[in-house]
Every structure is written in C-alpha cells, then in structure tokens.
Amino acid sequence: MRVLVNGAAGKMGREVLKAVHNDVELTLVGGVDPTHGGKDVSEFIGSQPLHIKLYSSLQEGIDATKPDVIVDFTTPAIIFENAKTMLSQGIHVVIGTTGLSAEQRAELDSIGRAKSANCLVAPNFSLGAVMMMKTAAELAPYFPDVEIIELHHNHKYDAPSGTAVLTAKLINDAKTKANVKSSEDLTRESLPGARGAKVDDVTIHSVRLPGYVAHQEVIFGGYDETLIIRHDSLSRLSFMPGVVLACKKIKSYPGLTYGLEHYL
Missing domain, CATH: 3.40.50.720 (NAD(P)-binding Rossmann-like Domain)
Incomplete structure (x- = not known):
C-alpha cells in the first residue's frame, strides 16, 4: 500500500x-x-x-x-x-x-x-482506548449510572473529544438494548455547565491542560460501590x-x- x-x-x-x-x-x-x-x-x-x-x-x-x-x-x-x-x-x-x-x-x-x-x-486509534469503549458498553446494562471525564492537552481543537462522544453513544446503545435507565439526578446547577454536557443519557466532563496527551475515565456508580475504567495514552x-x-x-x-x- x-x-x-x-x-x-x-x-x-x-x-x-x-x-x-x-x-x-x-x-x-x-x-x-x-x-x-x-x-x-x-x-x-x-x-x-x-x-x-x-x-x-x-x-x-x-x-x-x-x-x-x-x-x-x-x-x-x-x-x-x-x-x-x-x-x-x-x-x-x-x-x-x-x-x-x-x-x-x-x-x-x-x-x-x-x-x-x-x-x-476513527475517534481514537489507540488499541487500549478501543478496548476501554468496548468494556464500557458491556458494563453499562449492569451499571446504568455513568459519567465520563476526558482529559487532553490544551491545544486540542474540540471538546468533548470524539472518543468521549463515541463512548457515550456506545453506552447509551447498550442501555437502550438492555432496557435500563439511569437513576434520577436531583442535583441542580448553581453555575451553568457545572454538571458537564450530555450525550443522550451520559454526562461528559472535558479537561484541557498542558501536560496531558489523551486520557479518559468512565465512572460507573452502583449500590455502595463504584467501578472506574481509565485509559491513558502516554504519548502519540x-x-x-x-x-x-x-x-x-x-x-x-x-x-x-x-x-x-x-x-x-
């Protein structure tokens, strides 16, 4: 080729x-x-x-x-x-x-x-990031309450990242297929944007700072437990x-x- x-x-x-x-x-x-x-x-x-x-x-x-x-x-x-x-x-x-x-x-x-x-x-070419997204979708029916934090360098053009958006869509698809929904969120923003942005039923928070390359956490909340998947790209x-x-x-x-x- x-x-x-x-x-x-x-x-x-x-x-x-x-x-x-x-x-x-x-x-x-x-x-x-x-x-x-x-x-x-x-x-x-x-x-x-x-x-x-x-x-x-x-x-x-x-x-x-x-x-x-x-x-x-x-x-x-x-x-x-x-x-x-x-x-x-x-x-x-x-x-x-x-x-x-x-x-x-x-x-x-x-x-x-x-x-x-x-x-x-491809929103992300990292094989580890692809596995993270796949795992997040598999967990979503069992942990429907989930948020995403993505962290990138401050020269990245877009927010949220394409990886975070795709992760959220895969989670939402898995939840819809399993017919499960998130718990009611009773928090009300005192400052607009404090709770991040929504992709359907999943909240995404974007961090942009020098020193980061590409990082993402998918945080699942359950009954008296939490489960976090994190992927870090340490260089390009x-x-x-x-x-x-x-x-x-x-x-x-x-x-x-x-x-x-x-x-x-």
Whole structure:
C-alpha cells in the first residue's frame, strides 16, 4: 500500500510518517503540509535523507505520488472537503481528524462507494482506548449510572473529544438494548455547565491542560460501590499501531466505517 500523509508536519503527522516508513508492508510516498512544501520527509522524522517529499497542497501530493491510501490528521475546519477530494479520486482514506457530523459521514460513504474508495473515521486509534469503549458498553446494562471525564492537552481543537462522544453513544446503545435507565439526578446547577454536557443519557466532563496527551475515565456508580475504567495514552506513539493496522485493512471494508473497533 502506497501511503500519503496529510498534515504531515503536525505532531500526529510526524509520528505517522515514522510509523509508515518503518513498516515493511507499507510504502511511504510523501506528505502534505502547506508551509513545508518541497522539504524532505527526513527533516520531520530525524532520519537520513529519504528523498521523499512534502507537498504544499493535497492535490499536488495526490498527482505526484498516486497513493493507494491517505492518512489525514489535519483540522476539523478542512477535513470534510479533504475527504471528498480524496474519495472522489478513488483513494482510500484513514481519518484521525475529529469534527465530522453523521450527515457528513453519510455523504462520504456515498462518494466512497461510488468510487470504490473506502474510508475509516476513527475517534481514537489507540488499541487500549478501543478496548476501554468496548468494556464500557458491556458494563453499562449492569451499571446504568455513568459519567465520563476526558482529559487532553490544551491545544486540542474540540471538546468533548470524539472518543468521549463515541463512548457515550456506545453506552447509551447498550442501555437502550438492555432496557435500563439511569437513576434520577436531583442535583441542580448553581453555575451553568457545572454538571458537564450530555450525550443522550451520559454526562461528559472535558479537561484541557498542558501536560496531558489523551486520557479518559468512565465512572460507573452502583449500590455502595463504584467501578472506574481509565485509559491513558502516554504519548502519540500509542496511536501508531492502530494507524498502521487501518492502512493495511482498509481495502477490505467497503464504504465508510466509523470506529477502529470494526477492524479488530
């Protein structure tokens, strides 16, 4: 698989460049970053010159490298247009950028199917985070009272995180299927927002501080007991096995897939 990395000079993009270059089953053909066009990839991964270029625009990178798959870690403001551009040209797309609505994902699914180009949108590429979400959904019927605290660095664009939202949706689906509901919450906010934000029946609290990478607690309350699941990504390296896995498997999953768990 020939892999192009969009957003290559960012913190996640640099790790993706390294991971793809170091994997024997993938071929890194280039990167895209509007401020570093023409530079060698080696400048961003600390290696000897590789003679693999960064391109100033997405279309320039596509035309020059003819990739099989593009990994996109850019920004919520441009991800939808990026994805339409990539899929409409028959290129598989692995998206780690958050911010796509359900309606936008449905449109991308249609474009991809028409062009035989597959798309994975993953709120989190950490295998541990995927297991956390799966476990939370399995526990929800037995502990329907649950809240989520997610903690990220203060340069993260969105709040709550895509991982927290997906976790909440999986919990809500599990509770609906089991026909269980949360206990009545008698607390009333004296300061608006003190109780966090709701995704259906699950409350999410977002923390943004320097020093964090990506962390989440799912706190279940029971009768005289609590149960907490916590996942910590200690560096961006924790996301790379999932990104590499996605690049290798994407051609086998038609249309748009939401969540890395479907590839496991």
